[in-house]
Amino acid sequence: MTEVVLFGIVGLIAVAAAAFMVISPTKNAVHSALALVLTMGCLAFLFLMLDAPFLAMIQITVYAGAIMVLFLFVIMLLGAEKLDVRETRFPWLPVFGLVLAVLLLLVIGLPILNSGLNVMEPVAATPLVRVINAATDMAPVEVAFNDQTVASDLAFGSASEFVQVPAGDYSVTLTPQDGAPITTSVSLEGGTTQSLIAYGEGDAVTFAVVPDDLSTVSEARTSRIVVFNAYDPENPISLVDFGSSFSATDTTTYAGEVAYGAYSEPVLVPEGTYDFAYITGADVPDVDGEPVLYRNREYELPRDESQLVVVMPERLFDGSLRAAAAPFVDNARASFGGPRAIGTLLFIDYMMPFQMLAMLLLAAMVGVIVLTRHHIPGAKERINVRRRVSRPLTNVIASQVGHEVAEETPSQLPAQTEQHETAGD
Amino acid sequence: MVQTEMYILLSAILFVLGVMGVLFRRNAIIVFMSVELMLNATNLALAAFARHWGMESGHLFAFFVITVAAAEVAVGLALIVAIFRTKHSINIDELHQMQG
Numbered sequence: 198m199t200e201v202v203l204f205g206i207v208g209l210i211a212v213a214a215a216a217f218m219v220i221s222p223t224k225n226a227v228h229s230a231l232a233l234v235l236t237m238g239c240l241a242f243l244f245l246m247l248d249a250p251f252l253a254m255i256q257i258t259v260y261a262g263a264i265m266v267l268f269l270f271v272i273m274l275l276g277a278e279k280l281d282v283r284e285t286r287f288p289w290l291p292v293f294g295l296v297l298a299v300l301l302l303l304v305i306g307l308p309i310l311n312s313g314l315n316v317m318e319p320v321a322a323t324p325l326v327r328v329i330n331a332a333t334d335m336a337p338v339e340v341a342f343n344d345q346t347v348a349s350d351l352a353f354g355s356a357s358e359f360v361q362v363p364a365g366d367y368s369v370t371l372t373p374q375d376g377a378p379i380t381t382s383v384s385l386e387g388g389t390t391q392s393l394i395a396y397g398e399g400d401a402v403t404f405a406v407v408p409d410d411l412s413t414v415s416e417a418r419t420s421r422i423v424v425f426n427a428y429d430p431e432n433p434i435s436l437v438d439f440g441s442s443f444s445a446t447d448t449t450t451y452a453g454e455v456a457y458g459a460y461s462e463p464v465l466v467p468e469g470t471y472d473f474a475y476i477t478g479a480d481v482p483d484v485d486g487e488p489v490l491y492r493n494r495e496y497e498l499p500r501d502e503s504q505l506v507v508v509m510p511e512r513l514f515d516g517s518l519r520a521a522a523a524p525f526v527d528n529a530r531a532s533f534g535g536p537r538a539i540g541t542l543l544f545i546d547y548m549m550p551f552q553m554l555a556m557l558l559l560a561a562m563v564g565v566i567v568l569t570r571h572h573i574p575g576a577k578e579r580i581n582v583r584r585r586v587s588r589p590l591t592n593v594i595a596s597q598v599g600h601e602v603a604e605e606t607p608s609q610l611p612a613q614t615e616q617h618e619t620a621g622d
Numbered sequence: 623m624v625q626t627e628m629y630i631l632l633s634a635i636l637f638v639l640g641v642m643g644v645l646f647r648r649n650a651i652i653v654f655m656s657v658e659l660m661l662n663a664t665n666l667a668l669a670a671f672a673r674h675w676g677m678e679s680g681h682l683f684a685f686f687v688i689t690v691a692a693a694e695v696a697v698g699l700a701l702i703v704a705i706f707r708t709k710h711s712i713n714i715d716e717l718h719q720m721q722g
Contacts, residue, residue, distance in 0.1 A: 204624045208632045219643035233655050247669045252681050264695050271699045275706050294646045298638050305634040554689050561693035568700035
């Protein structure tokens with residue numbers, strides 16, 4: 198409700214200032230320009246209400262700042278503050294204009310009101326899915342969704358790219374290079390992002406579906422971590438941070454007791470350097486207290502990322518198993534209308550228009566320089582008149598002053614600087 | 623949350639005001655400012671639709687419009703200055719001939 202009231206007030210101010218600009222009852226162009234500045238300020242406020250903070254700032258700096266300063270500059274340069282009083286040459290013009298304005302507003306406004314804009318819902322995006330191979334002893338696999346190959350040579354500990362498939366039920370087939378295909382079925386809904394994790398040892402491969410959250414990380418300068426346990430069928434595992442190596446007391450548990458084949462709640466972790474360790478159970482050992490399953494010393498966690506950490510058993514050369522934690526990283530989506538989102542869009546999707554705009558600005562700059570070049574008719578003759586003075590300038594000055602000017606003692610300045618230097622020493 | 627239609631209506635009102643300024647004012651600077659008002663009104667509509675559909679492309683188009691407006695204002699005001707030098711007037715009724 199507050200928002201509606203605010204919208205009403207700001208909108209009214211914007212319309213009133215715009216009307217003042219167009220009608221300019223004070224007959225002063227500067228007042229009109231200042232009214233337009235007010236309109237643009239109100240529009241910047243409305244942009245903020247429309248989740249477009251970057252656009253609002255651009256509006257204020259470029260429009261209310263640069264462009265309006267240019268307007269005011271030209272008005273004052275030309276001395277055109279006083280508007281012509283005999284502008285309305287036809288007495289019926291205001292009435293005609295009012296009628297025309299109302300008609301135009303009806304033509305534009307009625308379709309908007311009848312469009313049923315708020316009934317329309319955006320179509321749900323096609324689901325995104327990726328496959329993670331966390332199954333020990335499995336050769337690189339080829340992944341097919343309903344006979345459509347989406348990834349090949351997917352080795353142990355790696356993930357495919359996110360695949361966009363239409364929503365629906367799929368039978369997913371994993372074909373190892375040296376073995377029989379394994380099949381499972383998933384159902385994908387529109388607008389979801391999921392990871393399909395294949396895990397287990399030997400031939401006992403099972404599947405788990407973990408939802409991925411690529412939305413904006415709600416807190417600034419944090420990343421989102423989800424832990425998946427594909428390691429220990431008997432015991433749950435936890436993710437702890439040992440903190441500083443100089444202190445034994447600053448150990449933090451980020452994800453506690455994740456059961457086998459399950460995933461933790463997403464935890465928000467601030468960016469920074471961590472000493473991550475994956476442990477069995479929830480009992481945190483000492484800083485040097487082994488055994489931990491897997492330890493990530495000096496782990497640099499960036500901000501705005503969505504990480505799915507899969508803890509999986511890795512086969513060593515001597516045949517024994519060891520835990521390995523592989524983070525699968527994705528950039529979280531930038532906040533709507535923020536500089537990062539706009540920048541991504543501008544420099545990836547709209548690079549070509551951006552370049553063309555740059556060319557346009559360059560052309561405009563050249564055009565302005567050409568247009569404002571000083572070429573008043575009659576200026577050329579004046580330059581010629583000046584050139585007809587054949588005497589050097591010093592002679593002219595000498596004849597007016599009465600003595601020679603060129604022979605002034607010029608050696609005063611270097612001598613002074615030398616004195617300064619000796620004084621400084 | 624304010625409905626998208628309200629923003630579009632406000633944008634339409636501002637646009638119509640700008641059109642009226644272009645049609646009925648004779649001062650070239652006021653005409654230019656009215657053109658700016660129309661561009662601003664379209665920007666508002668673009669931002670409103672961008673929020674409605676959850677797509678940032680609308681913001682980007684508004685950004686492009688602002689850039690084009692900046693270029694256009696620079697050239698337009700340079701033209702006005704050049705015309706004022708020769709005609710000593712910026713009343714567009716007196717600019718009815720194409721020769722310098």
